[in-house]
Amino acid sequence: MDITAFFDAVGKVFVLVAGFSSTALLSIVGLVLLLLAGVLAYVAVKSKPDELSPLIKIALFLCLIGGMTFSAAGPSLALFYVSENSITRMSPERGFDNLENNSRVNYVVRLISYDPNEEPGLGIDRLVRLGPPDQLFSFVASYDELVGYRVKDALEKIGQGYIVGNRVSAIIFPLRSSLFPANARGLLQVIQEVEGRKDIQAQLKQRFLQDSTSLNDGELRDLKAVDVPSYRVENFKDKYRHYCELTHRFNCETSYSARTYVGGLYRDWHPLGFSQKNPPDNPCSIPIGKYCEFSDWKKSQRRFPRGIWKSCISDQEFGNQPHTGKNLNRLRRSEPPSDSRYW
Numbered sequence: 001m002d003i004t005a006f007f008d009a010v011g012k013v014f015v016l017v018a019g020f021s022s023t024a025l026l027s028i029v030g031l032v033l034l035l036l037a038g039v040l041a042y043v044a045v046k047s048k049p050d051e052l053s054p055l056i057k058i059a060l061f062l063c064l065i066g067g068m069t070f071s072a073a074g075p076s077l078a079l080f081y082v083s084e085n086s087i088t089r090m091s092p093e094r095g096f097d098n099l100e101n102n103s104r105v106n107y108v109v110r111l112i113s114y115d116p117n118e119e120p121g122l123g124i125d126r127l128v129r130l131g132p133p134d135q136l137f138s139f140v141a142s143y144d145e146l147v148g149y150r151v152k153d154a155l156e157k158i159g160q161g162y163i164v165g166n167r168v169s170a171i172i173f174p175l176r177s178s179l180f181p182a183n184a185r186g187l188l189q190v191i192q193e194v195e196g197r198k199d200i201q202a203q204l205k206q207r208f209l210q211d212s213t214s215l216n217d218g219e220l221r222d223l224k225a226v227d228v229p230s231y232r233v234e235n236f237k238d239k240y241r242h243y244c245e246l247t248h249r250f251n252c253e254t255s256y257s258a259r260t261y262v263g264g265l266y267r268d269w270h271p272l273g274f275s276q277k278n279p280p281d282n283p284c285s286i287p288i289g290k291y292c293e294f295s296d297w298k299k300s301q302r303r304f305p306r307g308i309w310k311s312c313i314s315d316q317e318f319g320n321q322p323h324t325g326k327n328l329n330r331l332r333r334s335e336p337p338s339d340s341r342y343w
Contacts, residue, residue, distance in 0.1 A: 023074045030070030037067050090147070100232070111168055115165070115166055184244045188246060207256070267281070
């Protein structure tokens with residue numbers, strides 16, 4: 001037997017068991033009982049038969065049987081969960097790695113929670129755009145990061161809460177157009193794009209970047225780059241603080257005209273480019289030094305263990321755009337949505 005393959009298999013079992021809190025708990029209890037059984041067995045071996053307490057014998061038996069039972073129950077339950085839902089979820093660690101490296105994505109998703117009685121136009125069979133007609137850019141999430149999650153959990157991961165009675169439309173489509181990672185740098189590029197549009201100049205009564213901010217020459221040159229590495233925070237770390245301060249102002253001061261054309265900047269958005277599952281009640285009240293704090297990704301991952309990648313895409317009509325209609329219908333018609341999963 002190949003020893004490497006054996007250890008790989010053991011590692012996969014550990015990952016599988018650790019992927020569910022219930023199976024991990026069962027396995028931990030089993031290991032503790034087996035360790036306790038080992039201690040009691042050592043005491044029994046060192047003691048004379050006539051000196052060994054009946055309580056120790058009973059405890060040894062119970063710990064041994066219980067340890068074996070719990071240790072076997074953990075992997076068994078994990079296998080049952082996998083058989084019920086064979087879709088592998090992306091781990092938060094991998095999601096943060098993708099965010100840090102600005103990894104490419106092939107499919108993106110936009111979730112829209114709506115009241116079917118008050119907003120029937122948001123049903124999946126009536127949607128033709130990612131956002132309202134006057135919106136030029138919409139926020140989307142990486143589909144791979146949400147695969148396998150219940151609709152309710154997926155909404156929470158992207159900063160939305162599920163409202164009982166609402167339905168959820170999901171637009172899932174291959175990425176075939178330009179996309180701006182939704183970190184502070186990407187948002188500034190989106191604002192530049194909006195304020196540079198010739199067809200809406202008359203509507204831009206109060207500009208943001210062109211009239212009221214001070215980007216230096218180096219920052220202006222940096223914002224012209226749209227290659228993948230340019231969006232990695234490590235590559236503009238010296239500029240991140242200023243970019244963050246600017247987007248904080250844009251987010252908190254609602255008078256800028258460009259906000260009308262950019263999808264909702266809600267409290268879940270973080271300038272590092274992800275959505276917070278448990279966002280602060282009022283990000284604008286956070287001191288700018290704390291709000292824009294960044295030293296390295298490891299510390300950020302500890303502060304935001306459940307963040308999910310987010311980006312901003314040019315809004316588009318769908319008409320003949322290929323999309324996963326089967327998935328959208330299943331999600332939209334789920335009763336209740338919280339019991340439906342992404343496939």
